[in-house]
Amino acid sequence: MLNQRWRMLRYETHPASMNMAIDEAIAEMISFNEAGPTIRFYGWDPSAVSIGNFQNLDDEIDVERCRELGIDIVRRRTGGGAVYHDKEGEITYSVICPEPMVDKDINAAYRQICGWIVNGLKMVGITAEFRPINDITVKGKKISGSAQTRRSGIFTQHGTVLYQVDPDVMFSVLKVDQERSRSKGASSPADLVTSVSKESNATRNEVLTALVYAFAEGKDWYLGRMSQDEFSRSDAIVRERYGNDEWTHAR
């Protein structure tokens, strides 16, 4: 596998459209050899719902409820399911690098990077396990989900770690199939998820630090910043795609 020095970006919060655009801008810059492989941890301000590339917006989200609560909506370029990104209650990560730096097999690459999250959670006393295709669970309940894409030779995987769940908000904006929950033996969708705060006394900062250590383990890395070109390109991608209703309502 290709071995390059990783850039670790400082934790930042952004609106949903900007968060998705930054991932794409960094991937572009890596494909142009203008940036190196990058790991970023980030938050969402305001809180947001992201839906998978192939999901039908109205099937997955109560758009009106999001509007009432001031919650952003963004369609990701990656597949996967709808995710509620609480401003305070979760940590999101992205791993963006040339494809040869990760396993060629899609499922194996999920296992590889989700393994870093499992290791990070272990550092704060949580025993978690990878559940294929793209989830991490604690005692059978989901604590993390991820999605990946590969474009122009660049691999991107992003995902979330739930720190503290507000089930009332989460399940008022996400339309979750009640029957599906019952078929999994849960009385409500909230019973299918857990969070760091339910499983450990670790603070959000401690979890973030543990994840940074776990992601950096065994790698040559440095703490870096985004370039002005990356920010400018991110702004353009917001206008072109993620801040654009046509993209958001594509399905």
Add this chain to the structure above:
Amino acid sequence: MPARRAQRKVPGGKLIRLDVVCEGHILSNIRISGDFFVYPEEALTIIERNLEANGLSGHEENLEQKVAAIVSATGAKLIGFGAKDIADLLRELQC
């Protein structure tokens, strides 16, 4: 013309929904949605268009093979569902 929907949760995989309009027995306006993955992502729209362009009905013989050939021609990799799931749902819609 009646719009129809069928969906399934693939065991060990993802949720897939099919929305179609039935023009007689012919399937049109095919939309495939769900929480699955397709690589490259753009291939899903091509698969939808090619399913329509082939004028498939839910009563076709060898429907699964025909759908598999359309998917295969795009070079797409489907994760969390397969051509068989698309074919089964097309049949279930009973256009």
